[in-house]
Amino acid sequence: MATIEQDDDRFGASQRSFLDRILEEYGSLQGLLFLLPTLTILSVIVFYPMLVNGLLLSFKQFTIPPTVADPWVGLENYKYWLIGGGQALFVFSLKMTLLYEFVVIPLDLVVALAAALVMNEAMPARPLWRGIMLAGYASPPIAAGLVFATMEQAATYGVIYQILSPIFDIPAGGGMTANSPWAFWAIVLAKVWRDFGFMYVVFLAGVQSVPSELYEIAKVDGAGPVQRFRNITLPHLRTIIVTVVMIRTVFTVGKVAIPWAVTKGGPVNYTTFLGVAIFKQAFINWSMGRAAALGMIFAVMVVPLILIWVKTETEDFS
CATH class of the missing domain: 1.10.3720.10 (MetI-like)
Known part of the structure; x- marks a missing residue:
């Protein structure tokens, strides 16, 4: 029982320390809110095209102009x-x-x-x-x-x-x-x-x-x-x-x-x-x-x- 409580304490400490590091890096929750517009823009113009469009496209036989009705080819x-x-x-x-x-x-x-x-x-x-x-x-x-x-x-x-x-x-x-x-x-x-x-x-x-x-x-x-x-x-x-x-x-x-x-x-x-x-x-x-x-x-x-x-x-x- 004591071991479980110690593990929970260590987990909670690690979680708190991670949050503390984030707040220390960016100042406060207010600083994170100031970053939100930039993160939103990056998500729209960088992360979404790369992780969604690019990743999905890599599983397709997609050519210009398209040559097949079902372009999905997996790996x-x-x-x-x-x-x-x-x-x-x-x-x-x-x-x-x-x-x-x-x-x-x-x-x-x-x-x-x-x-x-x-x-x-x-x-x-x-x-x-x-x-x-x-x-x-x-x-x-x-x-x-x-x-x-x-x-x-x-x-x-x-x-x-x-x-x-x-x-x-x-x-x-x-x-x-x-x-x-x-x-x-x-x-x-x-x-x-x-x-x-x-x-x-x-x-x-x-x-x-x-x-x-x-x-x-x-x-x-x-x-x-x-x-x-x-x-x-x-x-x-x-x-x-x-x-x-x-x-x-x-x-x-x-x-x-x-x-x-x-x-x-x-x-x-x-x-x-x-x-x-x-x-x-x-x-x-x-x-x-x-x-x-x-x-x-x-x-x-x-x-x-x-x-x-x-x-x-x-x-x-x-």
């Missing part, structure tokens, strides 16, 4: 991707997506951090240069992708191709965008140029928040630029780096605009990342059911990234 669309005719494309797209993430995010980080460090130094017309650094991020992704696709062709305006070709011997037929593995790097260059501005702005704010007195003391002690960066700048930016990297990882993994604009998933399917594969199934093959099933699989794989991101937002790295 057939999932079987197609996991053990059927689409398995090879799914596995290859998954590998290329992971490679894409492991290349783009570190390059984004290095370029953005270097730009922030340079733009924090005194130089002529510094406000102008700081603004120019954001030119890529201010550009529409489709426009940036098309411009880079042009510059990476072996043609009159193929500036990037003309610079890299003598060094790496890139085939002239189609330039970078039509030959593997150069098509992959063509997308990486476009993606990094277009998106590093977000990290750059955050890192610049973080670098400017470091007290200048620390650098002066380090200089007096004989610390060089590398030592100052490693022992002062990097520790101060640790939390920012973790948070920004997680944000970029979550919001890069499913983006379609730049890969589609640069290569359209080619040559063959070499740059068909998972997001591009979903797009092609839905709007090239008009197979909405298979596209929805692949989208659901993709969403399940992204959930751990989102959970890690949420954890980094609440964890103390100091």
Whole structure:
């Protein structure tokens, strides 16, 4: 009897602590009521389409225009991707997506951090240069992708191709965008140029928040630029780096605009990342059911990234 009462007490304590954490996070019941309109809007424009329309669509053989009277096929669309005719494309797209993430995010980080460090130094017309650094991020992704696709062709305006070709011997037929593995790097260059501005702005704010007195003391002690960066700048930016990297990882993994604009998933399917594969199934093959099933699989794989991101937002790295 005592054991049951103790279990009930622990259950009640856990319930109360969960409610206390919610109220502590949002202030009070009044704070939750203030969030209600936002949650309602998100439910209408995000959760309902994804969990209801998207999930139901994944169990149907739905094409445009519809070709069958009863489109319900159950798990057939999932079987197609996991053990059927689409398995090879799914596995290859998954590998290329992971490679894409492991290349783009570190390059984004290095370029953005270097730009922030340079733009924090005194130089002529510094406000102008700081603004120019954001030119890529201010550009529409489709426009940036098309411009880079042009510059990476072996043609009159193929500036990037003309610079890299003598060094790496890139085939002239189609330039970078039509030959593997150069098509992959063509997308990486476009993606990094277009998106590093977000990290750059955050890192610049973080670098400017470091007290200048620390650098002066380090200089007096004989610390060089590398030592100052490693022992002062990097520790101060640790939390920012973790948070920004997680944000970029979550919001890069499913983006379609730049890969589609640069290569359209080619040559063959070499740059068909998972997001591009979903797009092609839905709007090239008009197979909405298979596209929805692949989208659901993709969403399940992204959930751990989102959970890690949420954890980094609440964890103390100091």
